[in-house]
Amino acid sequence: MSDPDPFSNSSYLEIQKPIVKGFQELKKVTEELGSRTRQLGWxxxxxxxxxxxxxxxxxxxxxxxxxxxxEVSWEYKVHLILYELMREYRDIYGYFPEYVEMFSQIDGIIDLAGKQDEFEIAQILLKWKKKLSQKNDCI
Structure with a gap:
């Protein structure tokens, strides 16, 4: 018997909703920071x-x-790193089937930032992780 379709599972979709919504918001913020960085460069x-x-x-x-x-360039780079990491985990349908592994990667970056006293980086990533995992207490 084959595995059930994950899209028919409402809990899977409930997990995906905040991740997809957060990813879309992250994309917008990253684009805005990129634009602001270029403006400030000029x-x-x-x-x-x-x-x-x-x-x-x-x-x-x-x-x-x-x-x-x-300051803006630094913040843009942090957001861009997170955005690119998430893009690697996104499937063709716009979902994140390997979200547990993705959150594990984010946690690893947060831990590394904390160990290197880069608390501002850790703070930004924690903020986004919280947004992405709303209603997903298991993550």
Whole structure:
């Protein structure tokens, strides 16, 4: 006898709903952060040009533009890593049949971030894991 169709199992679908919804939200946030990173990159470039034309008198503006770009760029990279990891586990139907393994991978990254004192990374990943596993107390 063959395995039952997982899509006919309502608990499987209940597990998938928050994961799929969270993945769609993650995609949107990642795209927005990518766009913001590019905007701030151009802003930083323009401030640098102003700095040069001002005979190097705009140190504070340049430093502010650099820090602003670095913060958003860093956050974008963390989100992009999670997004790419999830894409690897997504099937052709948009579901995540190996979600237990996927959450295990996310937990591994969170643990590693904690061990390396990268608490901001761990915090972002924990936030997303919580969103993805709503109603999935077993994960």
């Amino acid at each position: 802003k930083q470039r323009n401030v640098l040009i102003d700095h040069v034309y001002s005979d190097y008198q705009k140190h504070h503006q340049l430093e502010f533009a650099r820090k602003e770009w670095e």
